[in-house]
Amino acid sequence: MNAGPDLPAILAGRERITAHIHRTPVMTCRSLDEMANARIFFKCENLQRTGSFKMRGASNAIFSLSEKDAAFGVVTHSSGNHAAAIACAARLRGIPAWVVMPENSSRAKLAAVEGYGGYVTLCAPTLEARESTANKLVAGSGATLIHPYNDDRIIAGQATAAVELLEEITELDMVIAPVSGGGLLSGTAIAAKSMRPAIRVVGGEPKNADDAFRSLESGEIEPAAAGKTMADGLRATLCERTFAIIRERVDEIATVTEEEILQAMRAVWERMKIIIEPSSAVAVAPLLTRRVRAEGMRVGVILSGGNLDLDHLPFGAPPH
């Protein structure tokens, strides 16, 4: 069983990436505290470079490469925040990044990757096509494949958000992060439990994509749920590596409905005046709905990102 990166590896990652990422602010909000009956400290990775925490793991992976390996560039397949982060981090290191994206990706997502200087390679919209296209690119170029979460360097990088949060805000009772493939949640759990063993670590997950919840229940990795969720960053499933870490170190997975995600997202927009994507709201909703027991506690929340299409917002038109 892979135990994931340890705290020294995470702290080494922090040193490695500190010049390339933003130290994001920790925000608080009186009215959300009242709704949750808790004291919430929001780690604002929506304000991170490229608009999500993915920049942490991508930078750590890319700046971990040897000079020789780096020179051949990197490859990844992703249609979301990891793709943009890999493109940005590769540019900072001055190496090429090839990003395999499904041909039905939105123009906005393609533009984000290209805006950071990544080379987009389109493929059919299936996981098989993505993987085989990425593998062909690797074989042809000698570039290094960087998986979005099945990689200790990625997990160590994502963990640095929790490190900053726990250094800045003392005596946290709980920390919540969204879970998808599990890179962020497993990194958060390793960092938080290493720095503060008594802390409770909770994952937030959409009910409509509750494979992590079910996997912890059953004790083995469950397939993706069939449901649709607006939290489009949370559709991946755990891998053996992240499952092992989460099983050992995460206390609870809290699932939330689409309506609860929407309400939490709206509350953050309206009350905090910051833009978070639905995936971030998945870590807020368990508090606002009081789904997790946090009464009177000091709770850290990782707001994972702020990228979404302003022309397709989930807010309804006014009632007729």
Add this chain to the structure above:
Amino acid sequence: MNAGPDLPAILAGRERITAHIHRTPVMTCRSLDEMANARIFFKCENLQRTGSFKMRGASNAIFSLSEKDAAFGVVTHSSGNHAAAIACAARLRGIPAWVVMPENSSRAKLAAVEGYGGYVTLCAPTLEARESTANKLVAGSGATLIHPYNDDRIIAGQATAAVELLEEITELDMVIAPVSGGGLLSGTAIAAKSMRPAIRVVGGEPKNADDAFRSLESGEIEPAAAGKTMADGLRATLCERTFAIIRERVDEIATVTEEEILQAMRAVWERMKIIIEPSSAVAVAPLLTRRVRAEGMRVGVILSGGNLDLDHLPFGAPPH
């Protein structure tokens, strides 16, 4: 001619309100800097308590009242950010606030004032009805009327945003604030020119509500323009007090179209991941359009507020 509050009065105001307001962050954004070809420092009053800079002036006015006067409460007429700020500041002082609002105000605006504990008094949607209703309330209660900008305590309070910005960011070449009734712009101009005489002070104004621009051209206060603007916080006109200050201390009023306001607002949402209302974008648009000469300069921008109705956003539906 009233010269407005001087720097000592502004600094006294800052002392008075510091416990009641947030010290808002100053944010920067690489991609907006590139669009403007300048280095921009955003003073985030959208993150201020009640969601706008109005909390500064309202707190200064309300905490300036004698114990005896304060006991009778305060009255104002406003359907926007000033109303919410007065209600909030009054509650902090533990005194009643009556807010006269037109009967066609949106539910969201009424709820904001009531949420802060203000007493809403509805009236017909005309300026005459507002004023007469407010005057009746004052006559009947002994409460103090607090005008949204024709008041040195208000102007001194609004000026504290610029004080914080100039203390934190040195060597600014220019500062831009939106202009409506002129409380924020005149306070900003007094503070900025007092602290840094060589600084250029610019007002941003919608072309469709360009009365301040025309007033500076003609040398007398011009009536409101007939046009409609999405910057609904900027529909008031200057008063003698603010006009005199702005004439003396503001170097330029830059006007921007509705499309430019929309694009600037969208750029801030997308790139900075913070929510600003259209009135704030009016101070950003002159830079992004390069309407004002700011090439290579260090420019401060007062983002005035972040209150808007998420069910009526100005972003279009996707093209068919």
